[in-house]
Amino acid sequence: MGLLCLGTPLTWEETKDHADHVRDHGITQFLHTWHRVKDRTGDELLWGDEVEYMVVVVDDEKKEAKVSLRQAETLEELGKIVGTLSNDTSPSTLVAKFHPEYGRFMLESTPGSPYAGSIAGLLSMETNMRYRRTLARNHLKKNEILLTLTSFPRLGTVDVFTEPHYDPKDAKSSRSLFLPEEIAHPHARFSTLTVNIRNRRGSKVVANLPIFKDERTPRPFVDPTIPWQRDIYPEDSEAKNGAALIDHIYMDAMGFGAGCCCLQLTFQCCSVNGARRMYDALIPIGPLMLALTAASPIWRGYLADVDCRWNAIVGIMDDRTREERGLEPLKNSRYIIPKSRYDNVSLYISSEWANKPAYNDTVVPYDEAIKDRLLSHGVDEMLSKHIAHLFICDPLIIFSETIHQDDSSSVDHFEVIDPSLVLASH
DSSP: OOOOOOSOBOOHHHHHHTHHHHHHHHHHHHHHHHHHHTTOOOOOOEEEEEEEEEEEEEETTTTEEEEEOOHHHHHHHHHHHHHHHHTSSSOGGGSOEEEOOSBTTEEEEEOSSOEESSHHHHHHHHHHHHHHHHHHHTTSOTTEEEEOOSSOTTTTOSSOOEESOOOGGGOTTTOOSSOOGGGBOSSHHHHHHHHHHHHHHTSOOOEEEEBOOOTTSOSSOOOTTSOTTOOSSGGGGGIIIIISOTTEEEEOSTHHHHTOOOEEEEEEOSSHHHHHHHHHHHHHHHHHHHHHTOOOOEETTEEBSOOOSHHHHHHHTOOOOTTTTTSSOSSSOSOOOSSOSSSSOOOOOOOSTTSOGGGOOSOOOOOHHHHHHHHHTTOOHHHHHHHHHHTTSOOSOOBGGGSSOOTTTOOHHHHHHOTTOOSOOO
């Protein structure tokens, strides 16, 4: 979910006022980095994994399972032991690192240092994963277990699904009908991100997954667990006014998407051209791996007719306005954007001959001024269009202390637009 910076997050209205500043300086930062590394070759291929776990409290007598909201306490204990291990003679890759995630029931672990791009490096990954899992498990309570499951099946049900229990009525950030405020990590980044997505969009986020229909499923299926008549926040009426679809499982908060767990890999390639080639090569592999590792068949206690998290997290992270979604004529927004900012890749970017123009036959809105600026600084057509497409988005969270930066050394403004795209590590 990005670095947890210390600072004062801006409201959406304040963030909107600085959006052009962030985009302008984000491109400046990109160009500084581009000119520094575009011709560099021969770096070592390094890579690492990030494993996200959920911590679940199990009551064997009552046959109950709930997510444990003890992330801060657990991370504090793990921080102590990791600090001790860092001072001994263990190989650096064995000194695990643990990080907070969006959900207060989640933990993230990474190796202490990257793996080498060799067979030995590849073979060391499984041992390192086992070591980190054992380390984390040893610092849980006796009734807590560590799960590498994509989504918790009972998240957002009408009964108690968190330990301790909190009421969704107090969910001031998300205004969810189902998830309490305390489901998210207390860092201001997460609550501000939740609020700013909702305010920019002009409504709560929405994900509707089709219900699995068997012989006992009501037809049509109208979810009886949705509090249709709740009247605490202005957004409470959205469900009955069409946001909740018939024959679907309705979700209305960032926690349903950002609260999912997954395995991620991060690569440092030997050159910029190598990074672009790898980026393209992973595009067709991603959907295949998603299908092979499908592990999300249950949402809010209901069996869905899909078993992947993709559509849930795409909808939950969708900050587009009604105009950008094509539901109203463009007036205050600049573009009709065909999909969520968190969605599948729009363009191939490799400079290899095998990347034929016909492969990029999608309709991709982009900022023409930014593209022209990149072209004028020597960035090729393909990469310029890609970056200009990313930069049609607004920043969602800005800290007041980071508005003004040294563009020659910082990439914060560039990464705040699309934190998943990092040109170089140094």
